[in-house]
Amino acid sequence: MHKEAAIRTPLILGNKSYHDITSDVIGPIENKAPTGWYVLITIAGLISLWGIGCILYLISTGIGVWGLNKTVGWAWDITNFVWWVGIGHAGTLISAVLLLFRQKWRMAINRSAEAMTIFAVMMAAVFPGIHMGRIWLAYFVFPLPNQFGSLWVNFNSPLLWDVFAISTYFSVSLVFWYIGLIPDFATIRDRMTKPLTKKIYGMLSFGWSGKAKQWSRFEEVSLVLAGLATPLVFSVHSIVSMDFATSVIPGWHTTIFPPYFVSGAVFSGFAMVLTLLLVMRKVMKLENYITRKHVEYMNIVIIVTGSIVGVAYLTELFISWYSGVEYESYAFINRFSGPYFWAYWIMMTCNVVTPQLFWFKKIRTNFILTFILSIVVNIGMWFERFVIIVTSLHRDYVPSSWSMFHPTWVDIGVFIGTIGIFFFLFLLFARFFPVLALNELKSILRVSGEENKKENH
């Protein structure tokens, strides 16, 4: 029996030809950048410089320029760290997990999502570095041979696991991203006329010539790297969550953390991808590539992960009561009714209520609403980490040490600064790198081309 699948909506709209794709993607690189780009990168650049200034002030003066105290030893620093790492997750999920699941719609978004991952992880990596009292001795965290013989790192410490997890994640993501870029760089090289640019792209493309053998190896490497990256999607945030889960502090000491953190990460990562792509598709005129369908798919992922996160919040509350542990139950009562209740309710509203709006098709297919809600989700996810870190610490076991955390201008400056650096890098990426995986995209053009099908008949 012959069953023909229903004709699906094409993934690329607008009757594009191979050439159209190439010029749509490479056009912005070849042409002069619009004024808007210069304005944006100047703003981002200034914010970056401000952030770097704050970081230098922090390093030269001491951690005391932040608002931390004897009770709250981590606050915005680690909140930002976890937030950035979480954002990074979407890129890897899209490129690796969706590749393995043969979700071809990913091809329009994976390049920027991966770039976002790289930059987000870079921003994340700033914080464990600068939050150290003595960053100049940061190499102590690497198991390096030394003249002291038995002096070694502490393999029991989740912070050490973090070092390995983040560095592995960053290297694999970078390699994966770069491998994908090679054929596209080659295309750019071939189109460039200025000798210098040609030379630069030539070097970046590692001598790619588009032979069938190269394509075959490319596919194999992509698959292998996807296989490597997939467990990392789950391991990195699990390990980050263990910074808290393995501790003894009520509100941190929770076995639910690994899956809860991973889904939270995917949740915030997709939100960030949406924030970036909704702007990019408009500005770079990629409406035919990044379509309503993509947005809808991503919003569905947000509903799923957002709901997982919501269930996790409720589970935490339930367990804190069910455990009967005085400190545990107080930690959660304090979370939603104590001095930081506002942070908790911001988190609840943004992360649990907001994504439920995506059940409405009208909302999840509306670009503007999606854009607003994606930012709301990211605010919520930042507060989630703040709530976990600060409200657990500020009132733990011994009431005499209970205190409050008040951020200083340096706390805020460093955070804003990393956002600036992130956008600075992303703007550079959008200007000089192929923002879509153009060669990959060509592989889905025909399959979904309605026109093509008609011609054959």
Next chain:
Amino acid sequence: MAENKKYWVGIEDLHQTEEFQKASQNEFAPGAQSVDEFITETDLSKTSTNRRDFLKFLGFSVTAATVAACETPVIHSVPYLNKPEQITAGIPTYYASTFFDGFDFASIVVKTREGRPIFLKGNNKHGINQGALTARVNSSVLSLYDGKRLKGPKMVGDDATWPEMDSALKSELRGVSESGKSIVLLTGSIISPSTQKAIKEFKTAFGEEKVKVVTYDPVSRYGIRKANEMSFGKSSIPDYDFSKAKTIVSVDADFMDNWLLHNQYVPQYAKNRNPQGEWMNKHYQFESRLSLTGSNADVRVPIMPSQEGAVVLAIYNQVAKLAGSSSMSGSTDGLPEAGIANAAKDLYANRGKSLFICGSNDPNVQVVANAINTTLGNYGSTISTDVETFINQGNDEEVMQLVADMNSGSVGALLIHGDINPAYSLPNSAAFISGMSKVGVTLSFARLADETAVHCKYICPDNHYLESWNDFYPKTGHSALAQPTISRLYNTRQFQESLLTWAGNTTSYHDYIRSVWQDYSASIGDASILFDDFWFNAVRNGSVSVKVPSADWSMQVSSDVLSSASGKINGVSAGGSDTFEVVLYTKVGIGNGSHATNPWLQELPDPISKITWDNYIAMNPVDVEAFGFNMHIGEQLPASLAKITVNGMSETLPVVAQPGQKKGTVSIALGYGRGAGQEEIGRAAYRTKPSGGYEKNENDLKVVIGKNLYPFVAVANGVMSYKLTGANIEAAGMVYPMASTQTHHTLMGRDSIVRETTFSTFKSSPKEVYNPAHKLVVREEGIATLKDVDDVDIWEAHPVKGVGHRWGMSIDLSTCIGCSACVTACHSENNVPVVGKDEIRRARDMHWMRIDRYYSSDMTVEKGAELDEGIIDTYREMEVPEYENPTTVFMPMMCQHCNHAPCETVCPVAATTHSNEGLNQMTYNRCIGTRYCANNCPFKVRRFNWFNYKAYDKFADVNPAQDATARMVLNPDVTVRSRGVMEKCSMCVQRIQSGKLDAKMKGEPVQDGTIVTACAEACPTNAISFGDLNDTKSEISGDEGDNRTYHALAEIGVKPNVSYKVKVRNT
């Protein structure tokens, strides 16, 4: 002739040989190459050094010179050329000495390293204080190194030499003595026999009747002496023995901190706070403010200051009724009847073994207090009839007379002892200062150019007490000696030596004291003891006690005296209803203000309010709410400023909500606001800005810390009164940041942190009632059983039990009075940085050990459930302390040295590890400062170096480590930590190490008690004991199995090496 004398350069010159003449024509000696020849030499090109090589050599030399110049600075240590006997570099030497400043008396032991005193502890072998001292005493070592101390004598503002001073003063004093005006020596209580003798010589030299000695106590106890004169005909203070008292009733006497010989009373009191004994003393406290003593009372009754006399009288009447003697008329309106009745009943029940004391400076009230004790028959048992106390001799009437005399111009010379600072601390200091200008010769012996000294024509700076010889006779039969522990840092001279010099006696003061003691030893000792031996022992022990002969001091208060005194009490008015009554008191840290520039003491949190670096209006929270002032103080929660006006004087101070403060009253500490005239009284004397540097007011003057309330002290009937009525308080409409080390005040019902019970429960019930073990449900082979938390362990135990040493500490919450002497001792021993007010406000105090203070709350979880409150509201109400009269508990908290330390597992670089002796160690070199350990510490005892405290500008004026002189106080055995590293209590690991080495040198095991931590050493009540848990004979291993012993937060299984003992109250 001399001009013809000819000099020749050689034999050839003399003989004028032909060769010589020829050679002398040539400018260059033969064989020497001329420059022309040299540069044109053709052989030059053949040399192996070519231009390139030359440049290479040049380059090398320049580089080498540069590199050599880059050498890191070398600090040379100079070895002793002649090693002093007994001093070995690196080995501390200890000297017995005595501290007395008119406020605290304590026999101390001074620890010196390489000739520098660095640590003070109580002398627990000799002396009346049995090793007890206050934070003020052990912090006084820092004042030795105050860089603002005068470097030499000053004459009219200019530096002078001692001979200049002596000749000038001799003639000045002679002139005054002949002029018919008087020479007045204004001093604090002089309890030194040698000083008294020196003063006598001075008197003889300048005219017996011309020289007058006026004794002045900044915080007066004159009322007691005066009352005793009225009652018993002798202006004296008897000796109290708290160890014999089964019932102690104190009406506003803060005998744990500042009342008479408090350092003697505290260990005596604590002796009977051990519930293991047959009985425990029962302590009633009637007071208006929550004092250190009141916070430790079994029964505390808040009263109005104006009711003080009426309360004493009511107690007398009740006691008299029970004793069957006649009672005095007195109103009992509004008095706490139940409290008075219970106190009186208990006093009478334990008559002869009870003690009634009163802190009032009103002689009439004190007369009634005497009557209570006579009625109870306490004289002869708890109050000695034989032993007199000689401290607090201040005579308010004479001081007031002196001010009048000065202003009338009848005083020709005024010599002011350095321990007192009347221009600051007199209520009528303005009159005093104006009087000084009418006195021809004014002289101060102050060590600093303080408020009084700057108005003096001459300043003859006295030595610091750690640089001086001195002797003391604090009470009958007890003599004490002070010896210098360092040679004079500056060109100062001892007060007594100055007096003697002017009197014409040039003996060194050491010899002088020796001769006085020679007479003394002859009078007390038997002749068979050589004086040299006697003296040697006295200096080594620091004190000598002899048996006291019975004195014929009749202790009966006649009914006439009593009725006249009680009649005057009735006249006390309670004041208007909308006004406040004020109590002026002294704080535990700052005392009467002489220590105000000591940064350790400024940073020491007040044991009750936990506020540092300020004085404030302490007000009942109900009143605070009524005014609408800020209730809570925190990092971003400043205090409201209020203007208090009383007797025509007003001052603006921040308001602190103080539970236990009697409603309608406020209390304000004296001793603050030093240096208002910009005097150079110490680096930590003024407010510093959050960014560092001194805060300046609109007139570009440095702003003092706190406010000076001495002008508020009332003088009634010639006696200073610290209780004021009719104060108006109004909002000043501004806020003021305050620095508190504790911003949450209740225990939230967490009885696994602090456990307490009552004496009767403790005596009648098994351990499970008052100290139940935590049980966990454990499932073994499918069967659920309850297991003691100590027997449950998911970790591998550290192999320290029974192997080698296992250091541990036991802290008895029953005897801890919260005095905080341990906090400053730890500060001093472990070079804990001082971080200043702004950092404390940001909750970044660096104290390695702290004393947590919790107030009781009206609400409990159980009560909330009963009332159907809902858990959220219940917890909210549990955060609120009882306002009216909370019970207070103190809990010393430091690193618990957990055997399953949460900090150790999380450090990524293994900078904090477990030693094989059970200590949780911190390796500063390895620490990278992630603060993960501090986050994961359930006790929150880890302290992070947020800044480079020893060099960062912000701390330049507060941290002694930034001052070249004050740095000498640092303990060389303890690293000064760098920025970015974590630190915490090490259990004085440096002491453990040296104790082990000592034992090893002796070839014997470490004896229990030879190693003591600084906190345990400082504890006046021995609430802290330290030792080896593996040593079965040690005190601490006995404590381990004690019924009262528990581990804080036992249920989380961290297995600390520090244990606590349940607090037992005798209610």
